Amino acid sequence: MDTAERLDLVTQYAEEVIEEDELRELLEAEDDPSVYIGYAPTGEMHIGHFTTIRKLADFLQADLDVTVLVADLHAHLDDEKSPFDLLDARTEYYQEAIEGMVEAAGANPDDISFVRGMDYQLDEEYSLELYRMAAETTLARSQRAASEVVRESESPNLGGVIYPLMQSLDVKSLDADIAYGGIDQRGIYMLSREMLPEHGHDKPVCLFAPLLAGLTGDKMSSSKDASKVNLTDDPDTVESKIDDAYCPMGEVEDNGVLEYVRYLVFPVLDEWDDSFVVERPEQYGGDLVYERYEELEADFESEELHPADLKSATGSYISEVIDPVRKRLTSQSDLLAKAYPESHE
RNA sequence: CCGCCCUUAGCUCAGACUGGUAGAGCAGUCGACUGUAGAUCGACUUGCCCCCCGUUCAAAUCGGGGAGGGCGGACCA
Numbered sequence: 001m002d003t004a005e006r007l008d009l010v011t012q013y014a015e016e017v018i019e020e021d022e023l024r025e026l027l028e029a030e031d032d033p034s035v036y037i038g039y040a041p042t043g044e045m046h047i048g049h050f051t052t053i054r055k056l057a058d059f060l061q062a063d064l065d066v067t068v069l070v071a072d073l074h075a076h077l078d079d080e081k082s083p084f085d086l087l088d089a090r091t092e093y094y095q096e097a098i099e100g101m102v103e104a105a106g107a108n109p110d111d112i113s114f115v116r117g118m119d120y121q122l123d124e125e126y127s128l129e130l131y132r133m134a135a136e137t138t139l140a141r142s143q144r145a146a147s148e149v150v151r152e153s154e155s156p157n158l159g160g161v162i163y164p165l166m167q168s169l170d171v172k173s174l175d176a177d178i179a180y181g182g183i184d185q186r187g188i189y190m191l192s193r194e195m196l197p198e199h200g201h202d203k204p205v206c207l208f209a210p211l212l213a214g215l216t217g218d219k220m221s222s223s224k225d226a227s228k229v230n231l232t233d234d235p236d237t238v239e240s241k242i243d244d245a246y247c248p249m250g251e252v253e254d255n256g257v258l259e260y261v262r263y264l265v266f267p268v269l270d271e272w273d274d275s276f277v278v279e280r281p282e283q284y285g286g287d288l289v290y291e292r293y294e295e296l297e298a299d300f301e302s303e304e305l306h307p308a309d310l311k312s313a314t315g316s317y318i319s320e321v322i323d324p325v326r327k328r329l330t331s332q333s334d335l336l337a338k339a340y341p342e343s344h345e
Numbered sequence: 346c347c348g349c350c351c352u353u354a355g356c357u358c359a360g361a362c363u364g365g366u367a368g369a370g371c372a373g374u375c376g377a378c379u380g381u382a383g384a385u386c387g388a389c390u391u392g393c394c395c396c397c398c399g400u401u402c403a404a405a406u407c408g409g410g411g412a413g414g415g416c417g418g419a420c421c422a
Contacts, residue, residue: 283380
């Protein structure tokens, strides 16, 4: 596989690359550059996470060395989103869910290295470096970096300003060439690019995935159940959530349903070598078949494809895509019960 | 260590002075209208009023104690 092909795989479906030239050089210079993404094990994982995880399959295919950090300490530092004594259980659940999603994306979870934050973040060397970073960073700088990630509050905790420093240091500790994450992570990684050269590590190339719009017409929110599909939602629930979604006819911008189709369904169908079939009643013109997302979007924009027909097709595809994850998680209900005792008694 | 303020629906808060077992907005649910959803209209739901003790016929409301949170001061030989 040549560099152009690898570059294409690595950057497809990405929201932004900082900087593309650096990435090209990296791919040219290294056979297997390292990329990492971190997840703080807080709330239950949902389909939004799938967007970022799905791409790990592309990375593997492009011969990248992929590391997933389960950032347990971060989950607690961020306004105690996860109570300290649930970190073990949630870490275990996250790894299982992530492996399930990798598998659903058509890759082998064994090809990915999983690392747990506290396994190295308490080391002497790491701690000292962190204190040095703290000494050279203003509160305002750190807060600005983390503002899209850390929960905002009238009385912010110190944890929230340590958070982006640690995340920057993680890039170094994991020896990552590429820092990958949702576009909400941009602020933190721009801080990393500023700081890391002073701390003995190259500026990471940053690769950001889009954050999918929610199903209710605003941002997807993990606390708003109707705005997202959960990995453990049964097919009926998935279909009714899609069916209830905000989806104006012909409107392509910020349309959650279309984004699901674009970033989740089509990439996976591509993997399966399948096309997207819309079953449509004869009175409205009969079935439609799409090979590429762009064709579907064009039809939707021209109002040839009605939202109701799009929804019913999307609902069943999404359900099918998450099915392996759903099975994996529901067959281990004790994992969820331990990680989220309040919602899974 | 000292002082002051806050804690009521999922969320933001009103009600406390002048005791009579709770309200608004948002959110949510359900209908109507749309070949979807939204918008709009109509209806509906929601509560250990932070905890304990006391006063009283009666306490979200008054008194005492406690917990959690916030703000400020003092200390800086």
